[in-house]
Amino acid sequence: MTPTLAEFAFGLPKAELHLHLEGTLEPDLKFALAERNGIVLAEKSVEEVKATYDFTDLTSFLAVYYPAMEVLQTAEDFHDLAWAYLLRAQAQGVVHAEMFFDPQAHTSRGVPFDNVITGYRRAAVRAQDELGITAELILCFLRDFSAEYAMATLMDALRYRAWIIGVGLDSDERDNPPGKFAAVFARAKAEGFFLTMHCDIDQAGSIDNIRAVVEQIGVDRIDHGTNIVEDPSLVALAKERGLGFTTCPVSNSFVTEQMKSTEIVSLLRDGVRVTINSDDPAYFGAYVGDNYVALAEQAELSLTDLVQFAINSFEASWLTPAQRAAYVARVQEYAAAHGVALPV
Numbered sequence: 001m002t003p004t005l006a007e008f009a010f011g012l013p014k015a016e017l018h019l020h021l022e023g024t025l026e027p028d029l030k031f032a033l034a035e036r037n038g039i040v041l042a043e044k045s046v047e048e049v050k051a052t053y054d055f056t057d058l059t060s061f062l063a064v065y066y067p068a069m070e071v072l073q074t075a076e077d078f079h080d081l082a083w084a085y086l087l088r089a090q091a092q093g094v095v096h097a098e099m100f101f102d103p104q105a106h107t108s109r110g111v112p113f114d115n116v117i118t119g120y121r122r123a124a125v126r127a128q129d130e131l132g133i134t135a136e137l138i139l140c141f142l143r144d145f146s147a148e149y150a151m152a153t154l155m156d157a158l159r160y161r162a163w164i165i166g167v168g169l170d171s172d173e174r175d176n177p178p179g180k181f182a183a184v185f186a187r188a189k190a191e192g193f194f195l196t197m198h199c200d201i202d203q204a205g206s207i208d209n210i211r212a213v214v215e216q217i218g219v220d221r222i223d224h225g226t227n228i229v230e231d232p233s234l235v236a237l238a239k240e241r242g243l244g245f246t247t248c249p250v251s252n253s254f255v256t257e258q259m260k261s262t263e264i265v266s267l268l269r270d271g272v273r274v275t276i277n278s279d280d281p282a283y284f285g286a287y288v289g290d291n292y293v294a295l296a297e298q299a300e301l302s303l304t305d306l307v308q309f310a311i312n313s314f315e316a317s318w319l320t321p322a323q324r325a326a327y328v329a330r331v332q333e334y335a336a337a338h339g340v341a342l343p344v
């Protein structure tokens with residue numbers, strides 16, 4: 001019997017590659033952490049918190065996102081945040097997660113780097129032990145802070161080298177182009193980190209920034225990046241290099257007017273390694289399985305298309321080739337068990 005779209009999408013083994021741990025802070029956990037740390041919040045109920053989720057673009061989202069982090073203080077808080085995400089992710093079919101964290105959003109307000117990373121790392125190890133989920137951390141620099149602060153953060157991170165698989169770049173892209181961080185990313189590459197950068201949707205100079213991350217920075221992956229469809233020669237280059245694109249349909253519909261399904265599907269049909277992810281699921285109300293369903297409904301995708309997205313999620317991951325192959329085989333077995341044709 002053919003499963004429903006949601007059943008199939010939620011059960012599909014998948015990797016999540018674009019997920020900000022700080023963006024998984026659900027209002028109920030925010031209240032619990034505030035109480036534990038003796039913080040008095042301006043909002044008094046979940047409804048009041050949700051009423052502040054009034055986003056029209058990336059900037060208005062970030063204006064709500066950063067202040068909420070004040071409740072995160074101790075290693076235990078960071079652990080509890082990541083663990084709550086991993087449980088939700090497991091319920092939506094995630095078997096591997098490469099999770100972003102923003103140390104400067106915490107060190108800039110006096111919380112030690114050590115609290116952040118030891119808490120997150122403990123949740124990642126626990127996910128492997130108790131849930132069978134492989135989980136890795138990606139350190140993101142905040143692009144609206146200076147390159148010097150990013151470099152100092154990278155130096156701090158070297159003490160925890162084995163706990164961090166790669167580095168990324170997030171926050172406000174406006175007036176903060178990739179080239180500002182060229183030296184930081186060159187050093188990170190020399191230290192053996194994988195590289196990714198956000199190329200947010202419909203930014204001024206989007207296509208120039210995408211070209212710079214490919215040609216100048218030499219990233220392994222691009223976060224969002226769907227404006228690349230404006231330049232077919234860059235799409236061809238991305239395909240040739242096997243670059244992964246971590247798109248986030250529901251997030252796109254909050255920070256712009258649409259999911260950008262036309263662009264995402266165009267990349268899929270062109271054979272680019274495009275993936276589906278949740279970005280900041282507590283704020284956009286959709287975890288990764290929900291994103292698969294939303295895009296499939298909007299773009300009338302087949303279940304075979306969803307299988308391709310899941311395969312792409314492992315192929316664009318930073319797992320070893322043997323781990324990638326094992327996960328891809330799991331996806332293929334899942335499709336076969338549900339009578340769904342494999343992508344050709």
Ligand code: HPA
Pocket residue numbers: 020023058170171172198200279280
């Ligand atoms: N873009 C930039 N910064 C962010 C994002 C994003 O999608 N999510 C959290 N911080």
Ligand code: ZN
Pocket residue numbers: 018020170198223279
């Ligand atoms: Zn993001």
